[in-house]
Amino acid sequence: MSHPSHLELLLNTRRSVRKYDQSATFDHNAVKKALEHATLSPNSSNMQMWAFHRVISEDKRASLSEICMGQNAAKTANELVVVTVTPNKWKQRAKMNADIVRSNFNGREDETSKRAFKYYDKLIPMVYNNDSLGIRGVVRKIYSFWLGRNKPMVREVSKEDVRVCLHKSAALASMTFMLSMREQGYDTCPMEGFDSVRAKQLLDLGENDEITMIISCGVRTDEGIYGDRHRVPNEEVIFTH
Secondary structure: OOOOOHHHHHHHHOOEOOOEOOOOOOOHHHHHHHHHHHOOOOOHHHOOOEEEEEEOOHHHHHHHHHHOOOOHHHHOOOEEEEEEEOHHHHHHHHHHHHHHHHHHOOOOOOHHHHHHHHHHHHHHHHHHOOOOOOHHHHHHHHHHHHHOOOOOOOOOOOHHHHHHHHHHHHHHHHHHHHHHHHHOOOEEEEEOOOOHHHHHHHHOOOOOOEEEEEEEEEOEOHHHOOOOOOOOOHHHOOOOO
């Protein structure tokens, strides 16, 4: 008889907890460790344009919980983690990656190295360099459509497409964080119900930074789990081609 793997146990016991035991012991170092694990997550072009804001102080947690519409998952949490994307950091991250690529391919002049240099020197700046109105993105969209008439072509090149891409990467990191917290014996709840304007003001975030989600952390209570987990049948969402 086979036993479930450690990963299966984590996946089966991770739940979105709506109420935490405020009398339980909570080690804030677990959050630090889980966030370090989160930074190892896959992300688009290794740009790592994410940030994680830990809200620990009682006053700020209280303020943020109200911004989260007074949800119990926020009000009873021992710590709140605000996951954001940082689109304005694209230049320094592109340079970081270009420098690393040059170091890794030092002395090589083959096609692989040339493609790598071109990717970070030309392609990334072309896609990430956006104006406030997104006009450059519209031009790239048209150009992509034109090239795609006769060959496969990446179509998601507008300002909004880049925005979606950044949030995808931040969401992958968020999942890693939540699994790491569960592995350490703690619980989490990813929340989207919040006033993003007030949350950005509270944390003094950059003008163009955006919040992907706010994750509460703590130790579950029995009433924090609303019921057995249920999912739609696999055949409705898993397809083979």
